Amino acid sequence: xxxxxxxxxxxxxxAGCASAPKQIYHWDASYASSVYEYLNEEGDVNEQIANLENxxxxxxxxxxxxxxxxxxxxxxxxxxxGERAKAVANFDKEIALFPESRKYMxxxxxxxxxxxxxxxxxxxxxxx
Numbered sequence: 001x002x003x004x005x006x007x008x009x010x011x012x013x014x015a016g017c018a019s020a021p022k023q024i025y026h027w028d029a030s031y032a033s034s035v036y037e038y039l040n041e042e043g044d045v046n047e048q049i050a051n052l053e054n055x056x057x058x059x060x061x062x063x064x065x066x067x068x069x070x071x072x073x074x075x076x077x078x079x080x081x082g083e084r085a086k087a088v089a090n091f092d093k094e095i096a097l098f099p100e101s102r103k104y105m106x107x108x109x110x111x112x113x114x115x116x117x118x119x120x121x122x123x124x125x126x127x128x
Contacts, residue, residue, distance in 0.1 A: 026064035030055050035073060049077050068098045072105060079112050087112055 030051040037043035052074050059066045075090035091105040 024065060025067040026055075026059035026062055027067045027070070028055060028058075031067065031070060031073075034077075038073065038077065045077050045080055049074065049081075052077070066097070068101070069094070071097065072101065072108070075105075075108065079108070079115075084112055 034043075034048040034052055037048060052070060056066050056070065056074075071090045071094035075087040075094065078084075078090060079087035088109055091109050095102050095105050
């Protein structure tokens, strides 16, 4: 009787270990390498954007969530290219998915607006 109980418990233990836990977020090496390249100012920004856009598509196809910060990073990349509307749209997606990021995303949106205003003023002065 004791032997059969131990066999049953052992079978339950190994059955429980057989499946890996499902990850909350979907990501791959492209996200980490994009952040690394951005911080080291390496690589092609357009390629980084394409990789991250592809990663978001894969996540949604799998029904998984994107990791925190991905849309914020995409927004920064678009901001570096001067595509303010796309940058703001990605910052807003980050806020929608991760409301705790609101203050930082609002700060980034404000900084982008200041840069754009500064560029406009410089352009107006040079245009005289």
